[in-house]
Amino acid sequence: MPESIRLTLAIAAKDIRAELRSRTALLSAVVFAALVLVIFNFARDPTALAAVDLAPSVLWVTFALAAMVALNRAFTIERENGALDGLLLAPVPRGALFLGKLLANLAFVGTVEAVTLPLFVLFFNVDLGRALPGIVGVTALATTGFVAVGTIFSAMAVRTRFAELMLPVLLLPFMVPPLIGAVQVTARLLDGRPLSEMLGWLRLLALYDIVFVTLCTLAFAAVMDE
Amino acid sequence: MTPADSARALVRRGAAVTVVALLALAGVYVLALAYTPVEARQGLAQKIFYLHVPAAWSALLAFSLVGICGGLYLWLNDRRLDRFAASSAEVGVAFGVVMLTTGPIWAKPIWGTWWTWDARLTLTLFLFFLFVGYLALRASLHDPSERARFSAVVGVLGLLLVPFIHLSVYLFRTLHPQPVVLKPSAPSLPPEMLRTLLVSALVFLVLFAGLVTIRYGLALLEEEREGGFDAA
Numbered sequence: 248m249p250e251s252i253r254l255t256l257a258i259a260a261k262d263i264r265a266e267l268r269s270r271t272a273l274l275s276a277v278v279f280a281a282l283v284l285v286i287f288n289f290a291r292d293p294t295a296l297a298a299v300d301l302a303p304s305v306l307w308v309t310f311a312l313a314a315m316v317a318l319n320r321a322f323t324i325e326r327e328n329g330a331l332d333g334l335l336l337a338p339v340p341r342g343a344l345f346l347g348k349l350l351a352n353l354a355f356v357g358t359v360e361a362v363t364l365p366l367f368v369l370f371f372n373v374d375l376g377r378a379l380p381g382i383v384g385v386t387a388l389a390t391t392g393f394v395a396v397g398t399i400f401s402a403m404a405v406r407t408r409f410a411e412l413m414l415p416v417l418l419l420p421f422m423v424p425p426l427i428g429a430v431q432v433t434a435r436l437l438d439g440r441p442l443s444e445m446l447g448w449l450r451l452l453a454l455y456d457i458v459f460v461t462l463c464t465l466a467f468a469a470v471m472d473e
Numbered sequence: 474m475t476p477a478d479s480a481r482a483l484v485r486r487g488a489a490v491t492v493v494a495l496l497a498l499a500g501v502y503v504l505a506l507a508y509t510p511v512e513a514r515q516g517l518a519q520k521i522f523y524l525h526v527p528a529a530w531s532a533l534l535a536f537s538l539v540g541i542c543g544g545l546y547l548w549l550n551d552r553r554l555d556r557f558a559a560s561s562a563e564v565g566v567a568f569g570v571v572m573l574t575t576g577p578i579w580a581k582p583i584w585g586t587w588w589t590w591d592a593r594l595t596l597t598l599f600l601f602f603l604f605v606g607y608l609a610l611r612a613s614l615h616d617p618s619e620r621a622r623f624s625a626v627v628g629v630l631g632l633l634l635v636p637f638i639h640l641s642v643y644l645f646r647t648l649h650p651q652p653v654v655l656k657p658s659a660p661s662l663p664p665e666m667l668r669t670l671l672v673s674a675l676v677f678l679v680l681f682a683g684l685v686t687i688r689y690g691l692a693l694l695e696e697e698r699e700g701g702f703d704a705a
Binding site: 396399400403406407408409413416417419420421423424427428431447448451454455458459462463466469470472 | 602
């Protein structure tokens with residue numbers, strides 16, 4: 248296994264292990280996502296709008312908010328006890344460090360999404376049926392893109408005075424393309440539409456992932472340089 | 474001449490250019506009201522066009538310059554690029570405010586609504602938010618070198634985000650057309666209107682140069698306060 252891949256996985260494993268030991272952040276993020284779903288249920292007029300018409304938007308706004316909460320955590324944990332300095336002193340290329348952090352964040356956000364989806368089915372009485380593999384796929388595609396941008400922004404945000412506020416302000420504009428695409432594809436999947444109707448959106452999501460994962464990996468050195 | 478003196482001279486020069494540009498802008502409105510024909514269907518409401526469109530163009534120019542300077546900064550590490558990007562972002566946000574206030578004022582009598590989720594409106598709105606975030610990030614960082622690097626990264630990522638927002642909003646609109654999408658008519662302008670528009674665009678360019686020069690000079694003075702010009 249090439250050295251850079253081994254280092255990337257080591258960084259990711261470190262973060263995942265730390266998370267599994269405490270589980271507080273993961274639990275809070277899951278509870279947060281569930282609460283957002285509950286609030287959405289009361290924020291709509293059930294006589295005016297069927298739950299299923301609103302379902303794709305509700306699902307993705309919940310995912311986006313939960314990801315934001317999760318991403319805030321990514322670098323704040325490194326601030327304690329000078330952990331970040333230790334990481335930077337370690338002989339790890341900045342690109343591998345970024346990809347490791349990205350993988351750990353994806354695991355974290357992915358877990359929250361995996362718990363939120365059944366809750367969403369439960370609360371909104373949505374029949375996933377054959378749409379499930381498609382929804383898992385589009386979730387992976389859309390999440391990768393905005394978590395990549397979110398990872399680099401959370402590394403910046405922890406250095407600012409209002410980290411918890413700075414991350415959403417910077418990240419939300421970048422969430423627009425993946426979110427629009429994901430909502431459109433999810434709505435068509437739930438409707439049982441053919442793949443050809445989603446292809447344009449899927450291409451856009453894939454392109455977004457390629458462009459921003461590459462760019463953020465390259466730009467990470469500029470964020471971490473001392 | 475000390476660096477602070479030359480920075481102050483820069484601010485004064487920028488202020489002079491800005492005053493000239495503002496006077497010229499008043500001239501543009503004389504031209505627009507007295508020497509440019511009244512649009513047949515929109516009447517006098519269309520006169521805001523000569524303010525709205527050049528402001529939008531200048532804002533977009535400013536934002537592109539932020540992205541380009543950010544990319545160049547990451548490559549060349551030249552403080553001047555960072556100062557210019559910061560100045561351009563601030564002036565761009567100011568022009569963005571002009572664009573976003575004149576737009577709804579024009580839209581209300583003509584389209585019958587203050588706002589519509591048209592592709593171009595949505596794109597410029599998100600760009601505006603992005604650069605407000607850019608300025609907020611700058612304001613919340615103390616270390617000049619860190620501030621320069623972070624904002625350069627945001628600038629570059631922002632420049633690359635533009636085609637994605639445009640494409641996604643465009644796809645969204647074309648697949649889900651609104652019941653009424655009113656668009657300003659006249660794909661080609663009569664020559665007199667085009668002339669006034671281009672004069673106004675030129676004036677805005679001068680105004681942009683003046684304001685950026687002021688802001689650049691102020692950035693120099695600020696840096697001197699922070700601890701010398703060669704802190705990086």
